[in-house]
Amino acid sequence: MPGPLTYFIWFVGILCEAAVLVCALKKGAFRRYFLLNLYMGGMIVVELGRYKILSQFGQSSHEYAYFYYYSDALLTICLYFALCTLYSHVFSEMKAERYVRMGAILLLAGTAAFSAAVVLQSSAKILTHFVFELSQNLYFVGVVLTYVLWAAILKLRETRTRLIQLVLSLGIYFSLLAANYAVRNLYPQLGNTVAPIAQLVGTFLPLAWAYAFWRLPEEARLAPGRLAVIPR
């Protein structure tokens, strides 16, 4: 069973996720960033589910492992679509929403096909390993897509502070998780050491989003080139 520190970080994580929803609702940003909030809501449900299964079956049980990786894959897909909505926000003036949606679905299908191809070559437990592989690949696709979005923000001289901070914090989160999966692949023996760090990393995104929703009004503006505030 996990130690008190793990439980404490877990509890703090759930509180931070709830804080995002509260901040978004209070500041009227819930509908505008609906998928981001849906992801946070999903995180809370999944964390509570994980806790229930952990306390019922134990950490080393198959039930917990299955629930952990399957729910992680679902959440990653949800976060991937949340990232696509940020694309829609940035490209809203170009009316490119349909293209973004189509591109996102094609890329998701491509990533799923690549993951399946990798798993088919090397594994007997196809579905379980597929889910793990898909999460890992989606995190890396997420990093690259966020980087492209950040480049677009700079190129298009996007000035919305809240949007910029949501994108950058998502980039940090995706990079950390992609690095975490890569380390676990490279050094499997470090799994137990990396796990609490990954859990701690997990609290960064809700904290950053809660800050962005609470502290920054939608109309706050920033010059991304110099990153200096422009008085309106």
Add this chain to the structure above:
Amino acid sequence: MMAAIILVCSVVFLLQFFVSYCRSLIAASIKHPLSAEVQDVTGIKTAATGEDFARVVQLLQLCPDRPEDRSGIQAIGAYFGLLGFVRSSIARLVPSLLAWTETERGQCTYFAAVTLERRIAFSRDMFAQQLES
């Protein structure tokens, strides 16, 4: 091999996102004027310097914190540490970096002072609410 490439790319992207994120946090607070009271407490009269950062953070820890402010100050603390590392290593070889890191460190201090001001205002509001009830 693939995992190693992913790891390297992720770390490079992470650094870039992290620096941009911290600079966006700082930029969003830099136009916020400090009250005379906070200027007195922190000793920041004209321009903030990196040397004041530790003191301002100590003052921050005396005030009740708010969860939504926590990520910002933690990120800026890590950014300040990163700048300190750059200043004591790469900046010794590239002198133009030295001035840049010093400006950035000063802005980190200013961000901490703005957060301190918000926490003081928050504590005052809480105290006023308690008095009313």
